[in-house]
Amino acid sequence: QESAGEQTESLYQRLGGLVPISVVVSDFIDVVVDDDIINANPAVKAARTRAPAPYLSYQVTAQVCYVTGGPCQYLGRSMKEAHGHLNITEAEWAHMVALFEGVLDQHQVPARERQELLDIVASTKGEIVMAP
Numbered sequence: 001q002e003s004a005g006e007q008t009e010s011l012y013q014r015l016g017g018l019v020p021i022s023v024v025v026s027d028f029i030d031v032v033v034d035d036d037i038i039n040a041n042p043a044v045k046a047a048r049t050r051a052p053a054p055y056l057s058y059q060v061t062a063q064v065c066y067v068t069g070g071p072c073q074y075l076g077r078s079m080k081e082a083h084g085h086l087n088i089t090e091a092e093w094a095h096m097v098a099l100f101e102g103v104l105d106q107h108q109v110p111a112r113e114r115q116e117l118l119d120i121v122a123s124t125k126g127e128i129v130m131a132p
């Protein structure tokens with residue numbers, strides 16, 4: 001079972017499915033919405049009324065479930081539509097990645113899955129970072 005299953009298991013399966021994914025995403029969103037460096041961006045702070053933490057957790061969980069091969073649909077906006085007006089800077093991006101790494105470490109996500117998640121996040125940078 002081990003040797004046959006391992007090659008074909010999706011990232012979604014290797015992460016343990018929707019329960020651990022939703023917990024990690026929710027913790028990550030809570031850390032980001034509480035963070036002083038991220039909240040120093042006035043457009044991001046202002047967007048919190050429109051997009052409160054539970055809503056972001058829901059959308060990001062659906063997105064992660066979907067892109068990792070899980071049984072979800074992501075029906076939210078594109079990353080460009082969701083972030084284009086937020087003037088997110090390189091420094092804010094780097095800080096968000098560090099916060100995400102911290103949450104992945106807290107939850108002891110294994111090295112391979114951790115790297116795949118970081119690669120997925122990195123692949124969205126061009127659509128999200130709008131300022132130098």
Ligand code: HEM
Nearest residue numbers: 044047050051059060063076077082088092093096121124
């Ligand atoms: C520094 C980095 C980021 C910041 C500060 C940030 C902040 C935000 C904010 C404020 C919103 C709500 C925007 C609005 O409704 O006006 C939002 C939406 C969203 N973000 Fe991010 N975000 C970041 C990176 C990411 C990344 C890396 C992902 C996933 C790969 C992501 C996924 C989403 C999703 C799925 C939504 C909801 C889209 C919708 O409402 O349709 N964000 N983000």
